[in-house]
Amino acid sequence: MGLLVNEPNAVKAIKADVKNFNFYYGQKQAVKDVNFSVYQNKVTALIGPSGCGKSTLLRSLNRIHDLYKGFKTEGEVILHPEQINILDKSIDPTFVRMRVGMVFQKPNPFPKSIYENVVYGLKIRGLKKRALLEQKCEESLKAAGLWDEVKDRLDQLATGLSGGQQQRLCIARALAVEPDLLLLDEPTSALDPISTSVIEDLVIELKNKVTILIVTHNLQQAARCSDFTAFMYLGELIEFGETNKLFTKPQNVKTENYITGRFG
């Protein structure tokens, strides 16, 4: 089955281009020949049934797989405007991660203070001035919608926050370093409905500042916050296009089955 693309109407700036991307865990191929573009200052949602390779694809974009052994990638992911191939082994993974931030499915704050969590990325980029760090900390926490809840206890352990607060803290931490591209891997899967809607609003608001690629199991969430949607199935990209078109007039029968809840 070929790839069907709802061509976007207007030409838009592209942040990243995924080209002929293949991914193997040992012998097992987890992602098969995926092609799509991530548009600048837009939210792109990655949907598909469990185990279809969404996390694998997302984690490739900031080279987190490099921490582990026994994987292989093929193809290219070009990051614009630098035009560098993220997957290229000769590119320093920290160079990539400095530009591409990530928020994981499970909140993973450091067992340090809330303040230390938010400014850690800035500190390793060489920022030392306390006043500037404090200002950035406040800005990021405000952007993540957490400031009012934690402003009086920035020196307390981040692990003492609730799950939803921890996840927003992780978003603030990723935002503080102003990444070009922000990867969100099911950021709301462990959260209650209220925290979820806070984060969804946040995603919509944030796209003025940063390009977002979000993995989600929640189709309403994809429909609500994203501009583009990619549907993956068994490692293949089945359909990619503008969200409203993909959800109202899916071109592929698999996509239609999935979004109407007939499988997955």
Place this chain on the structure above:
Amino acid sequence: MRKSPMKKDKNRNNIMAKDPILAKHNKTEKLIKSKNIKDQLFYLFGFLILVAASFILFALISDLFIRGASRLNFDFLTHFPSRKPEAAGILSAWVGSLAVMLVTSSVSLVLGVMTGIYLEEYAPKNIFTFLIELAIVNMAGIPSITFGLMALGIFVYQFNFGQSILTAGLTLGLLVLPIIIVTTREALKSIPNHLREAAYSLGASKYQIVRDHLLPYSSGGILTGMILALSRAVGETAPLITIGALTFIAFLPTPPIQSTPPFVSFEWLWDGFTVLPIQMFNWVSRPQEEFHINAAATGAILLMLTLILNAGAIWLRYKFRKRYHW
């Protein structure tokens, strides 16, 4: 015994046998009950062992304390050994033990933590790494007197360090190195990967992750291992006798702080020494009964030191668990 919910109630059993759902329920209850009995047996067994172990420990300690009671006073701590048992004290021994432990902990902490971090975080999985790991495992099993022989050959004769605090500290440092390496690795292993991923995803380098995350998060485990290692090293006698530590020392090492510039002195590293267990050994081997009292008192103090160190390890572990949980 707790009251069983399954009283011998014929009527109830009859009803249960007829109704399939109730019968199933009945089965489950029986299963739980049999598990409870096993649990209780296991609990009883463990409790008995604990009581036995505590009793032996208590008997040992109280025996030492009762025998040494007449010598357990402040003067005993502030006097040098002497030919007259009533006048003899353990000043040079406890200062010597302290000085040796200082060298031991510095050496084993630096080497052990660095080795642990290398093996856990940096080392590639190959035959070379495997051989290092094998060597460390074997090192933990080597009899301590063998370390003494090695130290005699290398530190005393080859490097000419003499029968000094430095030689003793290095010897015991190597002796407890495997403990530090293993506890460091265990502490690093217990740090979940998602914390490493979080730091990497922000652009941190490997060195920054070790410095800012792995070391602080594992410091509780490492310190605990360090204290346990010290509580082993402080009682070691054989390797120190092998390197030729003296048994009768009536002087203190050179003070580390001097009144003239440069104020700090490392001269003490080269001084002769004795330690608590050697002092104890020396007194036990005398024929006079009075010296045996001194030995018992020294033993009591050594035991207390070990217990305090162990209690410190437990306290540290508790404190760090509370801070670093994920």
